[in-house]
Amino acid sequence: MTEPTVLPAAATPDRLMDQLARAAAAYYRQFAAMAAESGLTLMQGKTLSLLREPKSMRSLAELLACDASNITGIVDRLETRGLVRREVSPADRRIKNVLLTEEGEQAVRRIRARVSAGLTGLERLSAEERSSLQDLLDRVFPDAAG
Numbered sequence: 001m002t003e004p005t006v007l008p009a010a011a012t013p014d015r016l017m018d019q020l021a022r023a024a025a026a027y028y029r030q031f032a033a034m035a036a037e038s039g040l041t042l043m044q045g046k047t048l049s050l051l052r053e054p055k056s057m058r059s060l061a062e063l064l065a066c067d068a069s070n071i072t073g074i075v076d077r078l079e080t081r082g083l084v085r086r087e088v089s090p091a092d093r094r095i096k097n098v099l100l101t102e103e104g105e106q107a108v109r110r111i112r113a114r115v116s117a118g119l120t121g122l123e124r125l126s127a128e129e130r131s132s133l134q135d136l137l138d139r140v141f142p143d144a145a146g
Helices: 013-037 042-049 057-064 068-080 102-118 127-140
Strands: 084-088 096-100
Touching: 013 042, 013 102, 042 057, 042 068, 042 102, 057 068, 057 096, 068 084, 096 102
Parallel strands: none
Antiparallel strands: 084 096
């Protein structure tokens, strides 16, 4: 007697949202653990990782979906540790931009390297599969593309 073929569940939008939520939770658990190894909270690590280029305090608050007063506290603590600095925006002197220091750049590189080492699934994908995944994510989340 042959065993019945079990077909995978349909990839409905609800199932995909659930899977994306589980994937994001797994990523942030790994990220939080690696940030903690550097003596940072999850939000401090996320803030550092967003600073590939200078960002205003307001844009950081928007990207992190939190109140501007929370960002002030996070940036204050990162600045005290020498990981970021503030400078006046050349476009508008009323705006303060936040920039990584050399120490901050090193901290981000360490966290990313440790997270990447723990998430081996992406390395198992071919270059073509990673490109397809990137394209799909860009289509599903166009505001996060880039």
